[in-house]
Amino acid sequence: MQTNNSREWKRLFTAASLFTLLLGATGCYKNLLPDEKDHLSTNMNYTTETFIANLGKTNVFINVFNADYSTQPLEFTIENVRKGDKQPAPFLRDLVDTRQWKTWYNGTEKTIAEIEAKTFVQKRPILDIRPNSGEIIFWNVDSFKVPYDMYYFDVRVKNKGGERLFSNLTLDLRRPKPYDPYIYDDITGIQKPLNSGGVVKAHDVRNLRDYQQRILSKDSVDVYFVKTGNAKNTVSFRFFNRDSTVIPLTVFDMQRWDSLYYYSPMADIRVKFGFNQRFDRDSTIVTYDIPNPFPVLTDVSGGLDMASLYFDYKRVNFGRQELGFVAVRFAILEPGEWTVAVKFRQTPKFEDD
Numbered sequence: 001m002q003t004n005n006s007r008e009w010k011r012l013f014t015a016a017s018l019f020t021l022l023l024g025a026t027g028c029y030k031n032l033l034p035d036e037k038d039h040l041s042t043n044m045n046y047t048t049e050t051f052i053a054n055l056g057k058t059n060v061f062i063n064v065f066n067a068d069y070s071t072q073p074l075e076f077t078i079e080n081v082r083k084g085d086k087q088p089a090p091f092l093r094d095l096v097d098t099r100q101w102k103t104w105y106n107g108t109e110k111t112i113a114e115i116e117a118k119t120f121v122q123k124r125p126i127l128d129i130r131p132n133s134g135e136i137i138f139w140n141v142d143s144f145k146v147p148y149d150m151y152y153f154d155v156r157v158k159n160k161g162g163e164r165l166f167s168n169l170t171l172d173l174r175r176p177k178p179y180d181p182y183i184y185d186d187i188t189g190i191q192k193p194l195n196s197g198g199v200v201k202a203h204d205v206r207n208l209r210d211y212q213q214r215i216l217s218k219d220s221v222d223v224y225f226v227k228t229g230n231a232k233n234t235v236s237f238r239f240f241n242r243d244s245t246v247i248p249l250t251v252f253d254m255q256r257w258d259s260l261y262y263y264s265p266m267a268d269i270r271v272k273f274g275f276n277q278r279f280d281r282d283s284t285i286v287t288y289d290i291p292n293p294f295p296v297l298t299d300v301s302g303g304l305d306m307a308s309l310y311f312d313y314k315r316v317n318f319g320r321q322e323l324g325f326v327a328v329r330f331a332i333l334e335p336g337e338w339t340v341a342v343k344f345r346q347t348p349k350f351e352d353d
Contacts, residue, residue: 038071038161046134046155049169053138054186055148056176057333058098058299065134074159076134081127081153089151092171095123098139105296107264107271112233112291127171129155138171140299148173178334179225180303200224200330202342203308207324209317210346220345223328229337235274235294236287237311239326240343246284251350254312254323257286262307266297273309285339290332298331306331316352 045066053059067074081092100122109115126146128137134155151171157164174186181200184191192198202221210216239247249257260273274288298305308329315322332338 038159039069040157040159040161040164041068041070043068044070044157044164046166046169049166050172051136051138051170052172052174054174054177055141055143055146056178057293058140059138060300060302061136062302064136071159071161073132074134074157076129076131077156078125078127078129079154079156079165081151084150084152091146092127092151092153093125094145096126096139096141096145097121098124105267107267107269107296110275112275112289115291115296127151127153136169138173142176146173148175176334178227178332179338180298180306180331180333202326203329204310204327205325207315207322208326209349211349213317213349214346216344216346216348221326222343222345223330224341224343225330225332226339226341227334227336228339230335231337233290233292233294233335234287234337235290235332236285236337236339238285238339238341239311240341241347242344243347244343247344247350249279249283249286252311252313254314260288260309262295262309264295264297264305266301266305271295273307292332292335294332298333303331313350315350318353 200223
């Protein structure tokens, strides 16, 4: 019995000794390894070197830097901001009030005040950069503060592994676009050719017919954006026949005006359109209070977030019910009271046959 116990103790002692030896060897091995060093890739790059921005709105350029396996975090700074004639342009680094989000917008907010409560004001440089991603931002200012022109700047990127300078990045600063799609050229200020964006067309139509039963395309529907005042941020909708007579909103008999929605790609949710919906006395104008900009995330989405609205109706076409709609797609970037006027080039038929 004693012999068996002795053997057992020897095995345990041997195992413990080997374990201790392995631990020591591992520790020695780690000491022999070189310290990890930060890597700054020579293949990192800006995927675009020209940033086209419009005055009068916030311009955010996301996912524009390829770090190519460089060790994170990286540190980005803007340097040497200058005009096209090489003269310094320090005014682009002046601090202005900017709207920042303190919690996320999810599209379920029930009032404008609830949306605004999720933001706060912070001073930031007009030409700005996110310090760890390299994303470029040109904050909302007008032409009194910064003239539209071509500007140049450098970006320095560094980590503990080194640094690199990206020179001669271009800020192509253009005239404001109060709404989108905009019918004026943002470089010249001249209206675009009619066949190249000089008039906004309906986003889509379905089962739209004239009085000769001809199917009308979306190109037969023009959309106008008219700013009527500055007292508040609102958008109103009106519809007109070919001869400019007003179409009553009652023809859109399938439309639930208090439940108008659009899809927000940034929030990835269907968002209720506007607040405090109301009609005028003769039901030819419907008005909504809206935040600015509208949609809420259009300024941080690179124009991806736009409101697509479908105005639905039904009619009986020789015994067969047809469901139809007229759709518009837009964003409003300038504060104020706006009217969206939809005019048909051929008078549509909404009555039953």
